[in-house]
Amino acid sequence: AQSVTQLDSQVPVFEEAPVELRCNYSSSVSVYLFWYVQYPNQGLQLLLKYLSGSTLVKGINGFEAEFNKSQTSFHLRKPSVHISDTAEYFCAVSAPSGNTGKLIFGQGTTLQVKP
Amino acid sequence: DTEVTQTPKHLVMGMTNKKSLKCEQHMGHRAMYWYKQKAKKPPELMFVYSYEKLSINESVPSRFSPECPNSSLLNLHLHALQPEDSALYLCASSQVGGSGGELFFGEGSRLTVL
Numbered sequence: 001a002q003s004v005t006q007l008d009s010q011v012p013v014f015e016e017a018p019v020e021l022r023c024n025y026s027s028s029v030s031v032y033l034f035w036y037v038q039y040p041n042q043g044l045q046l047l048l049k050y051l052s053g054s055t056l057v058k059g060i061n062g063f064e065a066e067f068n069k070s071q072t073s074f075h076l077r078k079p080s081v082h083i084s085d086t087a088e089y090f091c092a093v094s095a096p097s098g099n100t101g102k103l104i105f106g107q108g109t110t111l112q113v114k115p
Numbered sequence: 116d117t118e119v120t121q122t123p124k125h126l127v128m129g130m131t132n133k134k135s136l137k138c139e140q141h142m143g144h145r146a147m148y149w150y151k152q153k154a155k156k157p158p159e160l161m162f163v164y165s166y167e168k169l170s171i172n173e174s175v176p177s178r179f180s181p182e183c184p185n186s187s188l189l190n191l192h193l194h195a196l197q198p199e200d201s202a203l204y205l206c207a208s209s210q211v212g213g214s215g216g217e218l219f220f221g222e223g224s225r226l227t228v229l
Binding site: 041045108110 | 119121155171207217220223225
């Protein structure tokens with residue numbers, strides 16, 4: 001079974017500062033890893049995903065994440081945040097086996113960007 | 116623009132009402148999902164359809180009844196709901212066995228049960 005832990009429930013940061021949202025996962029098999037963003041009153045949008053290959057993954061809106069197998073982590077980073085990045089961020093994992101993309105979500109991190 | 120369309124965006128219903136939530140996608144995906152999301156919580160999986168057949172039911176109460184009429188449509192029929200069922204209901208779709216399980220979400224239907 002897989003599980004996901006997002007280490008911070010809220011991350012306040014000033015505009016144009018860098019930010020890191022932390023995610024650790026647990027799994028006895030290889031996994032696929034995702035970061036989704038949810039803006040207020042909207043559905044979830046994929047920011048980026050790691051399936052295989054390069055451990056540094058670049059996504060939309062200037063976000064990137066690094067897969068670290070030894071530390072079972074998949075932290076999300078952005079070098080300079082904007083007010084518009086204020087949202088809920090979910091880390092998720094799925095197992096490659098099986099025919100359905102069943103996602104296991106972390107509890108979410110609220111990113112609050114202050115002017 | 117989202118490629119998964121959900122209607123209605125908002126729904127208010129009494130505990131004795133019967134209503135339905137609808138979801139449509141035109142990406143050729145053969146897996147479709149219903150998730151329930153309470154405020155400040157992650158989405159919780161309810162149902163998965165694969166090739167129009169129910170493949171996963173996460174022990175959801177029978178007052179929620181899913182239906183997949185064809186590969187593009189997914190419905191969630193609601194009957195005799197409780198106030199605690201008030202939540203955002205998200206539909207999603209994906210390829211089957213491909214894309215590493217990437218899901219495409221709709222914007223959700225916000226349900227209030229009085």
